[in-house]
Amino acid sequence: MLGYVFAGIALGSIYAIAASGLVVTYVASGVLNFAFGSMAFFLARFYYYLNSQEGWSQAPAALVSIVLAGPALGALLYLLLFRHLRLASSLIKIVSTIGVSVALPPAALLLFGNDTISTAPGLAPTPVHVYTIFGAVASLDQIIAFGCVLAVVLIGTAVMQLTKIGLRVRAMVDTPAMTSLSGVNPSAISLGVWMVATALAGLAGVLAAPSSGLTPDGMTALMASGFAALVAARLRSIPATVAVAMGMGILTDVIQEWLPVNSSLTSAILSSIPAFVIAVFLIIYLAFSRQVNEAASTGGALDRAIRPQGGAADIAKSGASTAVVAARTGWSPYMLGPVVVIALVALLPILLTGYWLTLLGTGLAFSVIFLSYTMVIGEGGMIWLCQASFAAIGAIGTAQLATVHGMNPLAAVVISALVATVAGLVIGALTIRLGNLYVALVTLTFGLLADTLIFTRNAFYQEGLGVQVSRPGFLLSDRAFSYFALAVFIVIAVIVVNLRRSTTGLALAAVRYSEPGARTLGLSVLSLKLLVAGIAAFIAAIGGGLLALNLDSAVPTAYTTFTGLIWMAVLVTVGLRSIAAAVLAGIAFTLLPGVFQTYLPAAWGNVPTLLFGLGAVLVAMNPDGQVAVTARQLQTLVARVAERRRGAGTEPPGPVQPEIAAAVQVPGLARKAGR
Amino acid sequence: MSDPSTAVAVTTPRLRCQDVTVRFGGVVAVNSVSIDIPPSRIVGLVGPNGAGKSTLFSVLSGLRHPNAGTVEFDGADITRASAQHRARLGLARTFQHPEVFGGLTVREHIILAHRVSTRRSRIWSDMVTARGFRRADAEENDRVSSLLEGLNLTRIAEQPVAALSLGMTRLVEIARALATNPAVLLLDEPSSGLDSRETDQVIEVFRLATERRGVSLLLVEHDMSIVLGLCDQVHVLDFGVKIAAGTPDQIRADPAVKAAYLGEEDPAEQGEVA
Numbered sequence: 001m002l003g004y005v006f007a008g009i010a011l012g013s014i015y016a017i018a019a020s021g022l023v024v025t026y027v028a029s030g031v032l033n034f035a036f037g038s039m040a041f042f043l044a045r046f047y048y049y050l051n052s053q054e055g056w057s058q059a060p061a062a063l064v065s066i067v068l069a070g071p072a073l074g075a076l077l078y079l080l081l082f083r084h085l086r087l088a089s090s091l092i093k094i095v096s097t098i099g100v101s102v103a104l105p106p107a108a109l110l111l112f113g114n115d116t117i118s119t120a121p122g123l124a125p126t127p128v129h130v131y132t133i134f135g136a137v138a139s140l141d142q143i144i145a146f147g148c149v150l151a152v153v154l155i156g157t158a159v160m161q162l163t164k165i166g167l168r169v170r171a172m173v174d175t176p177a178m179t180s181l182s183g184v185n186p187s188a189i190s191l192g193v194w195m196v197a198t199a200l201a202g203l204a205g206v207l208a209a210p211s212s213g214l215t216p217d218g219m220t221a222l223m224a225s226g227f228a229a230l231v232a233a234r235l236r237s238i239p240a241t242v243a244v245a246m247g248m249g250i251l252t253d254v255i256q257e258w259l260p261v262n263s264s265l266t267s268a269i270l271s272s273i274p275a276f277v278i279a280v281f282l283i284i285y286l287a288f289s290r291q292v293n294e295a296a297s298t299g300g301a302l303d304r305a306i307r308p309q310g311g312a313a314d315i316a317k318s319g320a321s322t323a324v325v326a327a328r329t330g331w332s333p334y335m336l337g338p339v340v341v342i343a344l345v346a347l348l349p350i351l352l353t354g355y356w357l358t359l360l361g362t363g364l365a366f367s368v369i370f371l372s373y374t375m376v377i378g379e380g381g382m383i384w385l386c387q388a389s390f391a392a393i394g395a396i397g398t399a400q401l402a403t404v405h406g407m408n409p410l411a412a413v414v415i416s417a418l419v420a421t422v423a424g425l426v427i428g429a430l431t432i433r434l435g436n437l438y439v440a441l442v443t444l445t446f447g448l449l450a451d452t453l454i455f456t457r458n459a460f461y462q463e464g465l466g467v468q469v470s471r472p473g474f475l476l477s478d479r480a481f482s483y484f485a486l487a488v489f490i491v492i493a494v495i496v497v498n499l500r501r502s503t504t505g506l507a508l509a510a511v512r513y514s515e516p517g518a519r520t521l522g523l524s525v526l527s528l529k530l531l532v533a534g535i536a537a538f539i540a541a542i543g544g545g546l547l548a549l550n551l552d553s554a555v556p557t558a559y560t561t562f563t564g565l566i567w568m569a570v571l572v573t574v575g576l577r578s579i580a581a582a583v584l585a586g587i588a589f590t591l592l593p594g595v596f597q598t599y600l601p602a603a604w605g606n607v608p609t610l611l612f613g614l615g616a617v618l619v620a621m622n623p624d625g626q627v628a629v630t631a632r633q634l635q636t637l638v639a640r641v642a643e644r645r646r647g648a649g650t651e652p653p654g655p656v657q658p659e660i661a662a663a664v665q666v667p668g669l670a671r672k673a674g675r
Numbered sequence: 676m677s678d679p680s681t682a683v684a685v686t687t688p689r690l691r692c693q694d695v696t697v698r699f700g701g702v703v704a705v706n707s708v709s710i711d712i713p714p715s716r717i718v719g720l721v722g723p724n725g726a727g728k729s730t731l732f733s734v735l736s737g738l739r740h741p742n743a744g745t746v747e748f749d750g751a752d753i754t755r756a757s758a759q760h761r762a763r764l765g766l767a768r769t770f771q772h773p774e775v776f777g778g779l780t781v782r783e784h785i786i787l788a789h790r791v792s793t794r795r796s797r798i799w800s801d802m803v804t805a806r807g808f809r810r811a812d813a814e815e816n817d818r819v820s821s822l823l824e825g826l827n828l829t830r831i832a833e834q835p836v837a838a839l840s841l842g843m844t845r846l847v848e849i850a851r852a853l854a855t856n857p858a859v860l861l862l863d864e865p866s867s868g869l870d871s872r873e874t875d876q877v878i879e880v881f882r883l884a885t886e887r888r889g890v891s892l893l894l895v896e897h898d899m900s901i902v903l904g905l906c907d908q909v910h911v912l913d914f915g916v917k918i919a920a921g922t923p924d925q926i927r928a929d930p931a932v933k934a935a936y937l938g939e940e941d942p943a944e945q946g947e948v949a
Binding site for chain 2: 495498499502503504505506507509510512513514516517518519520521522523524525
């Protein structure tokens, strides 16, 4: 038992270091770092490169990778990206950090080599010395991990409580706006915090590598544990975060004494502990306060006053704030843009053959999945990170119903999508009282739970091969399938556009920008969010089903939650609220890697993922994505040409006129008052 | 204007709160406050910062439930009713910090408010019909244009609200509230951020809405000259407790109000007091 406790303390120490890194960046800069796992992987991979590939000993390798490269990476990312995010919306913050998380692993593989690493050393010299304490064994790696967390806590507490820098950091945590008005440069403090936090990511990554594996997935599990501790501490308290992280680590090892050894159930339970911790704490918080919102976690009154509501900051940033926007209702000539794009895409099945035609069909299935992001995030403003799980329900459900139960494949797709819709509605109802960031974390948790507890069941997994599924007879050729997928995309796209341009679309936008404003206007926030949740889950599952039909099998590992984050990064890069962007992103997502694999050396295989990640990073500068930017440029050009033809400039909006018109002469205004 | 004290005495209030109490932990933000808002009357609610005015507004509009007390609309108990339900009954409000929909244009704000008040259950019909591709009907256009014109918002009708100044944003919020055809309108510091011309304009709009359309107004305002010049009745809060109520003249003369809030000078001459 004591051996399990020692191991648990070591694991808890690593979790605590990771959680500390996450919480300090959140409270000091308002950014929940979804790239933490990738940062840990990048720096741990650098440590492995120096130590194992270049033959450096542990101390200099750790010094260079953690103490020097860690802060340097943090400074670079802060200067390039994170400093732009303080006043950005939650969506932009999350998507940008997800972009970094997508870009860093391929960057590491390009820089340090593409080798598969089965075992990675920690900070202890190999072979790792083992000590016997009170009759139980503890390895030097475990002792070092515990020593590291002690050092982090003691040094951190001393700096925060006893130094002038600590005072400034604490002031900024309470209210960045007031701190900056006191003559303190918040950017300099944030820069320092990001440098320290990235070094902590590197330290956690190096310490975790011997037990969790030196893979992006292993580091992602580390990050998930940090998130769980962070949620338990309501995104604010550093001591509470460290305490929960330690407790989670000890729990993870201690319960193994009662679980069967080498069982898939044991593995699933252990990897689900962070998700359960998140769920338990959120339920407790909701039971006590009915609402859990991150807005109260950071900043003072002035910070809350300047904090963006809905997408206001994004609008201002995108340049749309000064533009006269096209009518959202009725027919608009700007609707021709997507029509032209889709018409051009419709030519591709004729022009492409063989391998490229197969890729096109896959891309069009992805386009359908991407429309679910357009719906849930673009229209609903709900940051759901589990769309891949709904696609998995569609794919796996289609394969099970069609192959195992002999159902018509297309009927199987629709029924699977209805199952996903129910799941979407349940999650929508459960997250209705949560703030954006908590919604992102809960949906991420749901996705991870589905990955580990459901989709890896061997009935679906089939030793990694998945369940085979055949297309219906009339879709056997790739050309026919491509046209079918495009037709499905068009039907769903028309529904999405119709909804966007209807009263419901206006209401969705209203809820996105101000829930109190929407509620006091008479809008049902619950109905609107459930509508979006259900439709988005349905669309994702339809896309997943199509993908399974195109690939002739449903392999669960193709639909992991973190694969879904890459999908989101791709779509955001091109444009989150655009139908044309969804179809272009889907095609780019499959054709671009195809081009790299076919025409460039194998070492360049990770470049497309790197590009997709960098594209999502750029969303911080361009929230609307490339298609929207291009469309806006075209609109401006058309407007200028029209203006020149008219020979007169547009009159700018002037001040309100003094005379009072018939302000209340709206027919029917007296209806309620007079009843 | 008729004698308000007589009207209040004989008419059922459109909106009434009785003995409303709101606590935040150990702090009593609103302590057993009762207010009646009669039909076609403008009622003022004043008090220094932290007096509990906005908290009471939240209770009246349904964004917060009281710890004790009741809220009635046309005699029906709506204490536990949602904000959405109250809005459907005819209760509209504006906010101290305008809660507008930044990405929507001014016109879209009015269209949405108008449609919410005139049409029910659109979600499913919007899903299955091609309504999004059709132009709005002429009657709706007329009504929306008329309201935009009334508040002189026509020139900026196609601009996203995120691009507007605070004063213009407040006008949009007022226009949005009026577009719901309210029976009762709760206005939280409507003149804040407006210049004197815009202030005169909205005061005239409020007066017309009350006199011609029978809308009842509850007005929270720091500018005492507006409150005392516009309201039929005024309630004064201090630290969550109602310390006075009456006509503007009675409030001017009330020694408790003078001591706690207005000081010894004539409040009408004081203007901005907080």
